[in-house]
Amino acid sequence: MPRIPRMVIDDETTVYHVMSRTALDGFVIGDIEKDFMLDLIRRYSTLYFVEILGFCLMGNHFHILVKTLPEYKFTDEGMKMGNTKKDCGLISGNTLFQESYHKAHEKEFLDLVENGQHPKALYIGCSDSRVLPNLITKSDPGDLFVIRNVGNFVAPYRPDEDFHSTASAIEYAVSVLKVENIIVCGHTHCGAIASVHSKAGLDDPELIHTKQWLTLGEAPRQQAILALGANADKQALLRLTEKLSVITQIENLLTYPSVKKRVDSGEVNIHGWVYDIESGNIDYYDPESSQYVPLSTLTEK
Numbered sequence: 470m471p472r473i474p475r476m477v478i479d480d481e482t483t484v485y486h487v488m489s490r491t492a493l494d495g496f497v498i499g500d501i502e503k504d505f506m507l508d509l510i511r512r513y514s515t516l517y518f519v520e521i522l523g524f525c526l527m528g529n530h531f532h533i534l535v536k537t538l539p540e541y542k543f544t545d546e547g548m549k550m551g552n553t554k555k556d557c558g559l560i561s562g563n564t565l566f567q568e569s570y571h572k573a574h575e576k577e578f579l580d581l582v583e584n585g586q587h588p589k590a591l592y593i594g595c596s597d598s599r600v601l602p603n604l605i606t607k608s609d610p611g612d613l614f615v616i617r618n619v620g621n622f623v624a625p626y627r628p629d630e631d632f633h634s635t636a637s638a639i640e641y642a643v644s645v646l647k648v649e650n651i652i653v654c655g656h657t658h659c660g661a662i663a664s665v666h667s668k669a670g671l672d673d674p675e676l677i678h679t680k681q682w683l684t685l686g687e688a689p690r691q692q693a694i695l696a697l698g699a700n701a702d703k704q705a706l707l708r709l710t711e712k713l714s715v716i717t718q719i720e721n722l723l724t725y726p727s728v729k730k731r732v733d734s735g736e737v738n739i740h741g742w743v744y745d746i747e748s749g750n751i752d753y754y755d756p757e758s759s760q761y762v763p764l765s766t767l768t769e770k
């Protein structure tokens with residue numbers, strides 16, 4: 470997988486440090502990882518016609534320096550983009566996925582096919598491309614049943630003839646998959662929450678559904694203004710709205726009879742999270758103290 474080059478050698482075109490891989494959770498690289506790395510080098514050479522110039526082990530990760538050929542096809546600019554223009558890097562990304570991750574986890578994938586999915590949780594998060602559920606929780610295929618939409622909103626229960634994709638996924642997770650946990654995960658710098666405040670561009674007819682959808686953030690917007698005042702620092706207002714919105718969406722979630730029934734009986738637990746893009750930290754909402762607390766404090770107990 471080409472990455473932003475950290476090293477370009479003068480007089481040598483298209484020479485890149487293209488790959489680095491973190492080993493297992495901070496452990497120094499072991500025999501398994503070394504074998505994996507050598508296998509990866511071999512496969513990468515086959516796939517992309519690269520000349521391996523060298524590699525080095527650095528603590529818990531390794532770097533591979535390669536020359537990618539043919540030079541006319543993999544320009545400096547193209548490699549900086551991390552892909553070729555044609556496929557946005559997704560086609561080559563999938564090839565690499567199949568050859569590396571999928572191959573290494575083939576048994577788990579087959580098991581998920583044979584025995585079906587039994588996800589630990591229903592995760593309701595934002596569509597924002599910077600917030601990846603499996604990445605921020607370091608979870609694997611089969612672990613999370615995921616709903617992502619603009620703003621990680623949950624519309625209140627309304628059984629009618631309309632098409633409700635979020636509601637359908639909630640029903641499936643709760644009534645069929647019988648998840649025991651539901652996570653509503655907001656995040657910092659959420660564009661949806663910012664738009665709830667600014668309402669910029671929402672009168673554009675092309676955003677007709679977005680305008681309506683964002684009304685699901687109206688209550689937390691008003692609560693945040695009430696708490697901090699209309700002249701509050703804009704960023705502080707947005708951060709608070711992001712947190713309050715998660716609580717509002719949980720309240721909306723509880724309007725679903727199937728959810729409410731299971732929460733009351735203790736079959737399902739609901740968790741409110743806010744992920745901070747800058748630090749990677751997740752705060753969770755503690756209903757007893759009515760405050761957000763770092764998720765890491767739970768694991769330390």
Ligand SMILES: [Zn+2]
Nearest residue numbers: 595597659660
């Ligand atoms: Zn967002």
